[in-house]
Amino acid sequence: MNLHAVRAIYLFEMNRMWRTLLQSIASPVISTSLYFVVFGSAIGSKMVAIDGISYGAFIIPGLVMLALLTESISNAAFGIFFPKYNGTIYELLSAPVALPEILLGYVGAAASKSILLGLTILLTARLFVDYHIAHPFWMLGFLVLTAVTFSLFGFIIGIWADGFEKLQIVPMLIVTPLAFLGGSFYSISMLPPLWQTITLANPVVYLISGFRWSFYDVADVNVGVSLAMTLGFLLLCLVVISWMFKRGYRLKQ
Amino acid sequence: MAAVISVRGVSKVYPSGLKALDNIELDINRGEIFALLGPNGAGKTTLISIICGIVNASSGSVLADGHDIVKDYRIARSRIGLVPQELSTDGFESVWATVTFSRGLFGKPSAPEYLEKILRQLSLWEKKDARIMSLSGGMKRRVMIAKALSHEPDILFLDEPTAGVDVELRRDMWEMVRGLRDNGVTIILTTHYIEEAEEMADRIGVIRRGRLLLVEGKEALMEKLGQKQLCLQLQQPLAALPDEFSSYPLTLSADGHELTYHYDSQSEHTGIAELFRRLQQHGIDYKDLHSTQRSLEEIFVRLVSDQRPTEGLGR
Ligand SMILES: Nc1ncnc2c1ncn2[C@@H]1O[C@H](COP(=O)(O)OP(=O)(O)OP(=O)(O)O)[C@@H](O)[C@H]1O
Ligand SMILES: [Mg+2]
Numbered sequence: 001m002n003l004h005a006v007r008a009i010y011l012f013e014m015n016r017m018w019r020t021l022l023q024s025i026a027s028p029v030i031s032t033s034l035y036f037v038v039f040g041s042a043i044g045s046k047m048v049a050i051d052g053i054s055y056g057a058f059i060i061p062g063l064v065m066l067a068l069l070t071e072s073i074s075n076a077a078f079g080i081f082f083p084k085y086n087g088t089i090y091e092l093l094s095a096p097v098a099l100p101e102i103l104l105g106y107v108g109a110a111a112s113k114s115i116l117l118g119l120t121i122l123l124t125a126r127l128f129v130d131y132h133i134a135h136p137f138w139m140l141g142f143l144v145l146t147a148v149t150f151s152l153f154g155f156i157i158g159i160w161a162d163g164f165e166k167l168q169i170v171p172m173l174i175v176t177p178l179a180f181l182g183g184s185f186y187s188i189s190m191l192p193p194l195w196q197t198i199t200l201a202n203p204v205v206y207l208i209s210g211f212r213w214s215f216y217d218v219a220d221v222n223v224g225v226s227l228a229m230t231l232g233f234l235l236l237c238l239v240v241i242s243w244m245f246k247r248g249y250r251l252k253q
Numbered sequence: 254m255a256a257v258i259s260v261r262g263v264s265k266v267y268p269s270g271l272k273a274l275d276n277i278e279l280d281i282n283r284g285e286i287f288a289l290l291g292p293n294g295a296g297k298t299t300l301i302s303i304i305c306g307i308v309n310a311s312s313g314s315v316l317a318d319g320h321d322i323v324k325d326y327r328i329a330r331s332r333i334g335l336v337p338q339e340l341s342t343d344g345f346e347s348v349w350a351t352v353t354f355s356r357g358l359f360g361k362p363s364a365p366e367y368l369e370k371i372l373r374q375l376s377l378w379e380k381k382d383a384r385i386m387s388l389s390g391g392m393k394r395r396v397m398i399a400k401a402l403s404h405e406p407d408i409l410f411l412d413e414p415t416a417g418v419d420v421e422l423r424r425d426m427w428e429m430v431r432g433l434r435d436n437g438v439t440i441i442l443t444t445h446y447i448e449e450a451e452e453m454a455d456r457i458g459v460i461r462r463g464r465l466l467l468v469e470g471k472e473a474l475m476e477k478l479g480q481k482q483l484c485l486q487l488q489q490p491l492a493a494l495p496d497e498f499s500s501y502p503l504t505l506s507a508d509g510h511e512l513t514y515h516y517d518s519q520s521e522h523t524g525i526a527e528l529f530r531r532l533q534q535h536g537i538d539y540k541d542l543h544s545t546q547r548s549l550e551e552i553f554v555r556l557v558s559d560q561r562p563t564e565g566l567g568r
Binding site for chain 1: 343361
């Protein structure tokens with residue numbers, strides 16, 4: 001294991017975040033704050049509590065997840081796409097590193113950024129709503145697990161993409177709709193029975209449900225199922241990535 | 254002398270079906286400067302990319318310092334530094350950040366003093382905190398050289414290091430390359446500039462259409478192929494060569510003032526003495542004469558051009 005390489009990649013990527021602090025942290029924080037103002041305070045004050053939780057507090061886990069998903073994906077996708085785009089990938093390909101180091105560096109940095117972001121949003125939410133966290137340990141666990149999983153997913157997209165358009169198409173056309181329909185703003189039990197069943201095909205439901213459970217001890221689906229689904233997706237991403245690297249997919253000819 | 258790089262039967266067929274390399278056999282000696290010479294599209298970059306791990310060979314194998322570049326890629330690659338042909342840099346990063354990154358990536362613990370030394374040698378120290386995109390093209394190329402040297406490689410590949418570099422800087426770069434060689438670094442460079450190969454290289458390989466046409470010590474190559482020519486400035490212009498000279502390798506310039514005689518400097522019998530006797534017999538007087546050696550450039554052009562025969566030059 002080339003630990004110097006892991007460190008070099010990680011620091012290099014984190015460095016980019018500090019340089020683009022406004023874009024990396026500030027803009028998601030601002031947009032999430034807007035959600036709180038609109039849905040939490042303005043509309044939320046007219047809404048009935050869900051499962052005994054005020055609406056403002058109810059949407060917090062979902063909003064954090066929403067930001068976590070999109071930022072993990074775009075951070076990781078951009079991190080590996082950019083060297084391909086500007087040609088500096090030659091160095092990575094000619095370096096004495098293998099997949100584990102590359103993943104630890106790039107995915108580690110992308111996940112770190114979105115975990116930092118998730119925590120920042122949680123702190124920001126405190127300004128608007130009073131909430132409590134029933135299982136802090138599990139809350140952090142889900143946060144880290146989701147950040148890592150979706151950074152892996154973003155890494156796949158970054159390798160697959162051969163242009164900026166493809167880089168954005170998956171997050172925009174697939175991830176954002178799934179995240180919105182995944183129960184960020186409502187409880188699945190509020191849907192008609194048929195839609196409840198259909199919704200269960202949406203993987204994001206399990207993430208949000210599990211995450212919300214760690215806050216309020218209530219969940220749409222069993223928390224064990226949530227955990228298993230997330231781990232399953234993580235494993236799937238790992239399998240796809242190692243297949244891509246074995247084939248030299250879009251990296252080597 | 255032990256080969257520091259040995260290429261065995263390497264071929265490359267790109268997915269497009271194009272055969273870029275055809276059964277390349279090549280040994281690079283430790284501590285030498287080796288120039289790979291060839292026209293556009295000959296396969297120079299492809300060969301380098303395979304050795305450095307950027308492109309997969311379709312067949313064949315490569316040892317770097319005795320380590321297989323695929324099986325023992327970690328050891329093999331840590332010995333190698335690469336300056337690619339394309340100027341690819343992280344424009345937003347500082348010079349310092351990018352060389353620090355390179356060193357780490359190749360598995361070396363940080364060594365600020367060493368990096369400082371390299372940057373100073375390449376006249377980049379004043380620019381260490383500058384964003385790369387604010388540098389000129391020649392500076393960017395030096396940044397890429399600094400990156401390649403950051404992990405103290407034993408073997409350095411320079412893919413057209415002086416493309417887009419002005420004359421003065423080119424001299425500096427040659428100087429630096431020689432300095433590296435003196436420190437025991439093996440250097441493999443590709444170039445379109447014959448003068449560069451002539452000036453720098455210990456050995457030269459000529460490649461065309463994916464085939465290595467020859468590998469030869471520079472001196473040997475120049476001698477082996479080095480025909481000389483003798484130019485005579487005539488006292489009186491000649492309208493035409495007398496018939497008697499038609500069997501001689503003589504050419505008369507268009508204005509009739511200059512006579513050129515081609516001969517092989519290696520042969521026992523150059524025929525020069527006899528030529529002079531004959532010229533005297535015909536009353537052809539000359540006021541000046543000089544001889545020139547074929548330059549590598551001419552040799553090269555002869556080798557790589559399709560029209561001219563290349564018999565006798567095979568390996
Ligand atoms: N990625 C690729 N896919 C398909 N063909 C390629 C690829 N890279 C190079 N080639 C082809 O392989 C051949 C050799 O290219 P290469 O870049 O190795 O030549 P070169 O000797 O470095 O040329 P130059 O002096 O112009 O740099 C060329 O015909 C080129 O078009
Ligand atoms: Mg080339």
